[in-house]
Amino acid sequence: MRAGAEATKDPGWISTAWEEDQWVLAAGGRWDLSAVPRLDQRLRTAGPDRPASSVCIDLSGLVALDTAGALLIDRLAERLRAEGHTVAIVGARPDLCALLREVRRASRADSPALPRYEPMHDLLERVGRATVEAGQDAAKLLGFLGMVTVTALRLVRQPRRFRMTPFVFHLEQVGLNALPIVGLLSFLIGIVLAYQGADQLRLFGAEIFVVNLLGIGVLREIGILMTSIIVAGRSGSAFTAQIGTMKVNQEVDAMRTLGLDPVELLVLPRLLALMVALPLLGFYANVVALFGGAVMAYSYLDITFGQFLKQLQLAVNETTLFVGLVKAPVFAIVIALVGCYEGLRVTGSAQSVGQLTTRSVVVSIFLVIVLDALFSILFSYLGI
Structure with a gap:
């Protein structure tokens, strides 16, 4: 009370x-x-x-x-x-x-006074931050390339340090095991290119030149480009996920504690395996894509396989095949470097593994397409 x-x-x-x-x-x-x-x-x-x-x-x-x-x-x-x-x-x-x-x-x-929102300023700020971050990532990736190069030169002087078993294992993973998906997609791409080309060339009564379109397009650009994109999504992401999981489980730290070099053990076998496998996969994709185009030409344009091969010999030569396959080792280096680099950047969480795996695929495909455009400009300048 x-x-x-x-x-x-x-x-x-x-x-x-x-x-x-x-x-x-x-x-x-x-x-x-x-x-x-x-x-x-x-x-x-x-x-x-x-x-x-x-x-x-x-x-x-x-x-x-x-x-x-x-x-x-x-x-x-x-x-x-x-x-x-x-x-x-x-x-x-x-x-x-x-x-x-x-x-x-x-x-x-x-209750501080809120600053006035300026959409243009916000856009410029985000573009500037993204540009600076992209430059920093490019510099770090270039530094990683230098470290891998130094390690590779050390293996050249001491070849007994090279691990053959991981190399053969990754060669099987990125090469032999990728044949079904690469073959299927290449076959379908060959059919699509032949079908679309036939619809346009039929207007001029030049259906036979579908073979020229298919041969030059596949051998110079489409074959190796699509193969590289498939490999970036399949093997590049696998590299990031595998190494990232090892980072989460502290296996990479254990290697360093034992005096082992993670670049020598984890990066170089994957890099060399992909450099060997991607040109072979590119050649295989070219053959399958041309076969798909030949099947389409036979069923849709009544062009026999003999006519197809004869016209293909007139349309392409060794240089056409070389222009496409010479890009393969460069694309392989880019895909393997980005995949391993992003894997080594993983922090101690599963979320980080997923984010950097996605980033690895996006960056790899972006760089492959940019390099392909640069190769096209270079070859055009050289008259190849």
Whole structure:
């Protein structure tokens, strides 16, 4: 009962009146947390009915004040100032003035003014950050290439350090085991190219030149490019996932603790295996794609296999095949480097493995297409 009586003693009150040209709001009693809901409802609509008036908030009648009440008074004063009135707070005891100052300072600090949103500035900032990050990643990848090159030269001087068993294992994984998917997709690509070319050349009565289109397109560009993209998605991602899982399980750290070089054990066998396998896969893809085109030409254009081979001999030569296959070792180096580099960047979480595996595939395919475009420009400049 004493606690209830204390809580209801001197309840907070408000009175308003005009004194000459000044509107006065007098506050008294206990402005504490229990009184705030009742006082807040009255203060929401309290204010002078004349524009740009002089307002005086008289706190001489306050018996007690806590932070909730002080915040209520501060918000009232700010609202009246925002409406164009001149507000003065008077009559408060020194301790209450100190509390009001602290509440005002804390409320301003908790609600900083938000900067104006500028879409163009935000776009430029994101483009700039992405450009800087891309440059940094390119520099790190170039440094990784240098480290792999130094390790490879060390193996040339000491060939007994080369691990033949991992090399043969990865050669089987990236080469022999990739034959079904590469063959299937190449066969279908050959059919699509022959079909689309036939529809256009038939308008001119030049269906036989479908063989020229197919042979040059597949041998120079499409065969090795599609094979490299398939290998990047299949083997490049596998390199990242395998090495990344070893990083998560701290196997790479254990190798370094034992004095073993992870680049020599994990990177070089994969790199050399892919450099050997990708040209062979590219040649295999070319043959299968041409076979798919020949099947399509026979069934759709009545071009026999003998006619197809004869026209193919007239359309292409050894240089055409060389232009396509010479790109394969370069593409293999890029795919293996990116896959192993992203795998070694994995941190100790499964989420990191997934993110960097995805990044490995995207970056590998991007670099393969960029390099293919550069090769095309170079060969055109050299007249090949």
